[in-house]
Amino acid sequence: MNIAVIGTQWGDEGKGKIVDLLTPNVSIVARYQGGHNAGHTVRVGSDQFVLHLLPSGILRRGVRCVIGNGVVVDPVALFSEIETLGKQGVEVGDRLLISDRAHLILPYHRELEELAEKRRGDRKIGTTARGIGPAYEDKAGRRGVRVGDLANAVEGGDLASIIQENVAARNRALKVGDKDWRTVYQDICATWHRLERWVGDVSVSLMQAFESGETVLFEGAQGTMLDIDHGSYPFVSSSSATAGGICTGLGIGPRRVGTVLGIAKAYITRVGEGPLPTELHGETGEQLREAGQEYGASTGRPRRCGWYDAVAARYAVRVNGLDALAVTKLDVLDGLEEIPLCTAYRYGDSVLTEFPSRGQSLSDCQPVYERLPGWSRPTAGVRRYDDLPLEAKAYLDRLAEVTGVPIALISTGSDRADTILIRDGLIDKWQSGRPRSPES
Numbered sequence: 086m087n088i089a090v091i092g093t094q095w096g097d098e099g100k101g102k103i104v105d106l107l108t109p110n111v112s113i114v115a116r117y118q119g120g121h122n123a124g125h126t127v128r129v130g131s132d133q134f135v136l137h138l139l140p141s142g143i144l145r146r147g148v149r150c151v152i153g154n155g156v157v158v159d160p161v162a163l164f165s166e167i168e169t170l171g172k173q174g175v176e177v178g179d180r181l182l183i184s185d186r187a188h189l190i191l192p193y194h195r196e197l198e199e200l201a202e203k204r205r206g207d208r209k210i211g212t213t214a215r216g217i218g219p220a221y222e223d224k225a226g227r228r229g230v231r232v233g234d235l236a237n238a239v240e241g242g243d244l245a246s247i248i249q250e251n252v253a254a255r256n257r258a259l260k261v262g263d264k265d266w267r268t269v270y271q272d273i274c275a276t277w278h279r280l281e282r283w284v285g286d287v288s289v290s291l292m293q294a295f296e297s298g299e300t301v302l303f304e305g306a307q308g309t310m311l312d313i314d315h316g317s318y319p320f321v322s323s324s325s326a327t328a329g330g331i332c333t334g335l336g337i338g339p340r341r342v343g344t345v346l347g348i349a350k351a352y353i354t355r356v357g358e359g360p361l362p363t364e365l366h367g368e369t370g371e372q373l374r375e376a377g378q379e380y381g382a383s384t385g386r387p388r389r390c391g392w393y394d395a396v397a398a399r400y401a402v403r404v405n406g407l408d409a410l411a412v413t414k415l416d417v418l419d420g421l422e423e424i425p426l427c428t429a430y431r432y433g434d435s436v437l438t439e440f441p442s443r444g445q446s447l448s449d450c451q452p453v454y455e456r457l458p459g460w461s462r463p464t465a466g467v468r469r470y471d472d473l474p475l476e477a478k479a480y481l482d483r484l485a486e487v488t489g490v491p492i493a494l495i496s497t498g499s500d501r502a503d504t505i506l507i508r509d510g511l512i513d514k515w516q517s518g519r520p521r522s523p524e525s
């Protein structure tokens with residue numbers, strides 16, 4: 086009865102809101118990849134919360150949150166997020182568990198990332214500049230520092246040597262000044278006394294939770310198209326954002342994953358560089374950006390906007406094994422006369438219906454559109470399916486048909502309440518089989 090919430094596009098699909106909606110029916114929300122490059126926005130009445138590293142479940146009292154080994158953790162960012170939430174009245178307390186196997190983001194990761202982006206010139210990725218990529222590079226290079234390494238760290242021990250070597254490599258790469266490894270070492274060791282209370286073995290805790298019948302929600306960050314293996318490589322993030330990452334990023338078996346829900350905007354956005362086949366460059370793109378307030382929750386960068394891409398969506402259905410879709414931001418399309426829906430790509434003389442594996446090919450793909458009528462009566466704030474305009478229902482029906490999975494939920498605004506749950510749809514059935522937590 087566990088459930089996974091996965092982005093089907095290039096991130097920013099509105100996962101935070103959906104996770105927040107589902108959390109009354111779960112005991113634990115677990116993040117399995119990424120780091121504080123994520124920006125999950127949840128609006129509750131007049132309050133707005135932006136979560137980066139903490140699972141969105143933290144906003145519901147009584148829900149426990151897990152940061153798995155697949156996540157990269159910047160302790161400074163973590164403490165600052167916990168403090169900000171505290172000021173907004175959300176106490177983390179003992180509801181957080183961080184894997185002792187999760188890798189740390191250290192200050193030199195950010196510096197090395199800046200250098201790498203500069204060197205790439207016009208082939209730059211347009212990263213969030215949080216040090217995410219270099220931290221995963223160190224992990225794969227077997228020179229990373231894990232959260233658990235901070236326990237019992239002693240001067241002259243393994244941790245000190247690793248940091249000494251990493252800082253020496255940083256000094257060689259940057260060729261500017263000599264950073265003293267001792268400062269880096271001492272600063273990171275000093276975070277332990279604050280971190281310690283939350284650190285443990287996530288795999289063991291999740292197994293205990295499963296065995297005692299608790300339900301877990303697996304919260305994906307970024308999206309399928311930013312996945313290191315399955316995304317639009319090389320313009321991707323460095324982690325496994327797809328459903329496969331849940332098992333490796335938390336230390337659980339595949340049979341525990343349960344239901345897999347994909348989140349998709351009714352259109353598409355991307356932040357950073359790399360191909361976006363349905364991108365709109367003119368006025369309509371601007372209109373979508375303003376209507377959808379499409380600015381990065383982490384970096385404030387304007388997001389590139391385009392039409393719904395069913396080729397990418399079908400790919401997300403396949404690589405994640407999606408059971409259903411939650412379609413968000415339908416209201417952003419309000420007032421458009423016509424809505425193009427991309428059903429295939431034209432690539433040279435051929436028509437592609439499968440997502441290409443090479444970023445270069447994707448840049449040369451032209452969208453093939455089907456055009457559907459827009460609607461004049463607004464969908465913003467609509468909370469019952471029957472109250473949607475006929476044209477909006479037709480658009481959603483076609484979107485589901487070309488994507489290949491049913492729609493289980495539609496979001497028509499940023500508030501929790503601006504949501505339509507499809508009767509007898511996947512979420513409705515899932516929720517009716519789950520008890521609601523008394524504290525929700």
Ligand code: IMP
Pocket residue numbers: 095096097122123124210211212213214215216217218306307311320321322323356357358
């Ligand atoms: P990185 O994750 O900072 O390495 O950035 C790699 C790419 O992923 C860049 O194009 C970022 O803009 C993008 N990216 C990373 N995290 C997010 C996210 O949470 N939402 C949308 N794009 C993201």
